[in-house]
Structure formats: C-alpha cells, structure tokens
Amino acid sequence: MTLAGKTVLVTGATGFLGGVLTLRMAQEGANVRALARTPEKGAFLRDNDNITLVQGDITDAARMREVIQGCDGVFHGAVSYGNLEQQRRVNVEGTRNVVQASEAAKVSRLVHVSTLAVYGYDVRGEVGEDHPFAVNHNDPYVVTKGEEEVVVRVAKVPYSIVRPGGIYGARSGLWTRTAFLTARRNPTLWIGDGSGTPPLIYVDDAVDLLVAVATHPAAAGEAFNCANDPSATWREFLAEYAKLVGHSNYLGIPTPIIFGLAGVAALFDNPDRASRDIPKLARWLTRRVRYPMTKARDLLGWQPKTDLATGVKLCEGWLRERGLL
Numbered sequence: 001m002t003l004a005g006k007t008v009l010v011t012g013a014t015g016f017l018g019g020v021l022t023l024r025m026a027q028e029g030a031n032v033r034a035l036a037r038t039p040e041k042g043a044f045l046r047d048n049d050n051i052t053l054v055q056g057d058i059t060d061a062a063r064m065r066e067v068i069q070g071c072d073g074v075f076h077g078a079v080s081y082g083n084l085e086q087q088r089r090v091n092v093e094g095t096r097n098v099v100q101a102s103e104a105a106k107v108s109r110l111v112h113v114s115t116l117a118v119y120g121y122d123v124r125g126e127v128g129e130d131h132p133f134a135v136n137h138n139d140p141y142v143v144t145k146g147e148e149e150v151v152v153r154v155a156k157v158p159y160s161i162v163r164p165g166g167i168y169g170a171r172s173g174l175w176t177r178t179a180f181l182t183a184r185r186n187p188t189l190w191i192g193d194g195s196g197t198p199p200l201i202y203v204d205d206a207v208d209l210l211v212a213v214a215t216h217p218a219a220a221g222e223a224f225n226c227a228n229d230p231s232a233t234w235r236e237f238l239a240e241y242a243k244l245v246g247h248s249n250y251l252g253i254p255t256p257i258i259f260g261l262a263g264v265a266a267l268f269d270n271p272d273r274a275s276r277d278i279p280k281l282a283r284w285l286t287r288r289v290r291y292p293m294t295k296a297r298d299l300l301g302w303q304p305k306t307d308l309a310t311g312v313k314l315c316e317g318w319l320r321e322r323g324l325l
C-alpha cells in the first residue's frame, strides 16, 4: 500500500521529527495536514503543494475532530515538557483527543510516536518490546509517554507505535547541537572510558520506520523499538562529531571521581539542586544497553540504513548554517 494521494494529519509538524516526517510524506505524494500550534514555526513547510498548515492544539478535542475529519491516517508526534501535571494535560489527554478524533474519522492507521524512554533510564542488557514500562519513574516524560501508549492501545482504529531512541540530525537540539558542542571541545571531556551505549537513530531512519508502519498490515496493533542495533558507544558518537572539527582527542573523567564529587556536593547542597541528579545522570551515561531490532526486521523486513559516520556527516551542513562549525 502507498500513501500517495492519501490525506494524513501530522501532529508536532513544526517540531524536529514531525518537520522531517511532514516533508517526507509530501514527497511521497500524500496530502499532508500539518498541525501547528504556532503556525509561524511552520514557515519551512509553506510553499509545498502537498502540505496544508492547520492551526490547532491537541488539548482542544473539538479542533482535533475538525482537523482529523476526512483523514486516512494520523501521525501523532506532538509532545510537551514540564512537570507531571503539565505533561499529563498535553501528552496524555492530548493523545486521548487525537485517538478519539481518529476513531470518529475511522482512519485506517494511527501511528503514534513513543520513545525507548518508556522502559526507563536504568535498564541494562537487552530490552525488547515486551520489556515492562517504568511506570513509577520520577521523570514525567517517562511516565507520560508510557501513559500515552496505554491510551493508544485501546484505540478502536488500527494503530502502530514506534519507540525511537535519541534521534539525531539537522535541527536536533540534544543529539546534534549539544552533542556536537560537547565533542567540539579539544579534548572532548566525557565520563569514564565512554563505553556506555546511547540508543541512537538518524532522523531519516526514524521517519522511514514511521512511514513503513503506516502501511504495513503486520504493523497493526504492534509497537517497535527504533534504534541502531547494536548502538555505538558515547565515545564513538562524540568522535564522529569531533572529526567535523578535525580533532580526535578524548579525556575521560574517571567515574569514581564523578560519583565522589557529586556525593560531597549533595551533602552541602539544597535537596532540590541538580547535584542530586549527577549520580543518576552518570549511571545513565555509563550504562550498556541494547534495544534489539529483530521485531521490525522479522515483521516488516525493516532495518535502519544510516550508519553513524554517514548520519553525523549529514548534520554538517546544518551545524555550519547555525554558525556552530
């Protein structure tokens, strides 16, 4: 099945992943309704015959019904941050509105963008799609992304869920801008030997899986991990960015020193301060975890195509444009 000629709604279209997805869907010949809470942020989507910017907020149930009416498919990627209450209001209740509007419009597929973070940040070893969610996590993002999936799973329309790892590519704040700025420093200063494994995926590959699940019959009612498997290490990831500025120097601060300093700082610090989070962050950055991609391979014949060196090189133009390189 193809998406050409179909009408689809993309939520989060003005964001990083949703922007690339919207342009890709338009390129595939779909008629894309790009949901923009703030239409000025969608300037890069104008002047494309296959894209219509539609103003709307996912917390507005009536508006969601209007914009989804007549759609064949919905890609739901809008996300908000903040405290638990704020995230529940937008991420969970907003998702409920999108699900109910998709049911009313009888869409043939609702594709929901989740995250590998639903398993929590402490998991190690192999984490397949059946791994339990971290329901009592202290990060509202982890909790609400898990709760969103619960809402999607009772949808009375065919749905598919994609759980990406850290998505890098042009316009990525954390996984490209911040990672590049960290690596640019000569030597790159990092924790330990850098052998921890961030689950990474290049943005075009994440979009490719979203498009694949939208049309594949075997993807209905299923959730898929979405990351390169096995993942590169932090050291390898940062080294690719460092190559862009022509250095290969790495300096790892021994982890016992980080934990020791954080422990001492926490003794003298306000309990709400960030020093309390340093050991948690250090554990996250040094853990080794694998998110097997066997389900996407076996059910859909899908695998990520972009290796790390290629993906990071593809970020170069944007980093130059932004004056960072």
Ligand SMILES: NC(=O)c1ccc[n+]([C@@H]2O[C@H](COP(=O)([O-])OP(=O)(O)OC[C@H]3O[C@@H](n4cnc5c(N)ncnc54)[C@H](OP(=O)(O)O)[C@@H]3O)[C@@H](O)[C@H]2O)c1
Pocket: 011, 012, 013, 014, 015, 016, 017, 018, 035, 036, 037, 038, 041, 056, 057, 058, 059, 076, 077, 078, 079, 080, 090, 094, 113, 114, 115, 116, 145, 163, 164, 165, 166, 167, 168, 175
């Ligand atoms: N980036 C990653 O590394 C990563 C990794 C795993 C999973 N994901 C998932 O991928 C999806 C997209 O992430 P992203 O990083 O591309 O996000 P992003 O760049 O932060 O974009 C979020 C989008 O959601 C929109 N939005 C927020 N609140 C809204 C509301 N109430 N109504 C309508 N739209 C609203 C934003 O619109 P405004 O511009 O108006 O705020 C923006 O277009 C999310 O579901 C996220 O959980 C991302």
